Amino acid sequence: DKDSVLHVNCESRNITKISQVVVPSGVPFHLNLYKNDLVELNADDLSGLKGALSLHLGANSIQELEPGVFASLGALRKLHVNGNFLVALRDDTFQGLAALEFLQADTNFIRAVEPAAFAKLFRLKVLILNDNAVDFLPANVFRFTPLTHLDLRGNRLRSLPFVGFLEHVGRITELLLDDNAWACDCAILPLKTWAEGMRAQAAIGEVACAEPPNLRGVPLARVKRDVLCSSHADMDLDEPSSKSRDLVVTPTSRVVVKEVDGVAKDDGAVAKAPPSSPSSRALNAAPATTTRPPAAPSLRLRRLRESGAAQPGEQPDRIRGGRGFLSLDRVTRLYLNGNRLERLSAGTFGASESRVPLPGVQRPQGRPPGAFRSTPRLKLLSLNNNLLHTLPPDVFRDVPSLATLNLRKNLFLQLSLLPDRLGSLEQLHLEDNPWHCGCDLVGLKQWLERLGRKVVVGAISCQTPRRLAQAELRGT
16 A cells, blocks of 8 residues: 555454465554454464554464464564453563554453563554453552553452552553452552542443442442441551452362351351352352352352472362362352363362261262252352363262252353253253354254243354354254
8 A cells, every 4th residue: 555554354254274365564454354164373374464553363263372373473563362261361472573563352361461461562552352251360460551441341450559550551441340340348449549539530431339239239339438448547558468258278278168047158258259240149159148048059160270390281260079078068158250261170169078978869889979069958059250161070969959050151063961960950051152053052952942042041053163153052
């Protein structure tokens, strides 16, 4: 064109590898690869795109960005990776992008943002992270980025501290914060104070309280400070909150779950529920807010971790089987949503095999136990917003009374569920998974049709193949 910049439009061309795209060397260009079939990005393939000024990789099937994958794109100013299957932005993911000014990563499955993810993006002005599952941003994550526009809508943030976060976004002109899981307590007071002082120079999105229940839906701006925190007059707003909202459970610890006022508790630490989206708010209603103790105990766990260093090939946020949880015989509701569970295995939530079986619960002899063998009375299981892509055979063997199963927002392409193991099912959530509607899914389709729409909640949309994209599984 007149500016000697080439515009290469490869939208919807069924491209599976970057190497299929050939551009002239020595010429600056904009490359559009929106809506293709890219799954992996290779640094060697991207080295052939050194002249790229903008790169659009939205609506592909990219699952991971390896550190340094963009290292050769030093001239890149705009990068779009929205609408993929990313679950994390890791340290040095964007290494080498010294000229980057615009980064769009919305509508992924991002849960983790590592501390140095944006450390060397010294020119980054626009960052779009809406509609992910981020519940925590590390301290100083934006210390070296001169952001003017930041979109954090539709995540799971509960508060934003001044030290380590708000102090570093003083140049912001637009900060979008709607549709998060804001906890309107003392920890959110720094955000309220900062937002009030920024209104003259920046557009700040509405922060609506998600909890406590008496403030749910109320804009933070309308809540008086003494309602948020009775001791706010003595509060140092420059001090980050030391209150931890994470329950850390290690497989090597002896965890005994006790019932205290109807809420499961371990050694004095109440297991808190993860922030919930509006669509799952009814499912995750906290028992502690009811006027009477619940009829049966429930267990809510957030950010499950194992102690010690991860071994090669292992994920540090995975629970190893064998000694995960003990004394769960009475639990009827188990909330594991919002963790980073990649798989379930026999013993993950089980006690030793020497335990005396409960009356009326028979276990087949000579067969390995299921993942939930120590929760035989389980009626509700919430596994949504994890990284599960498969379930082991007979995973629900030991929970014959399971009535509600939530598998939303995982990474399932296909799924085999044995109907005879889920005979008591009354509600099933399978939405927001990247379903591949091929021959392997026929059995699931037929089973779901038999269950009917009163049991199967919401739409189950095909992600692939492309000709069936967004089609309802039960209508294909």
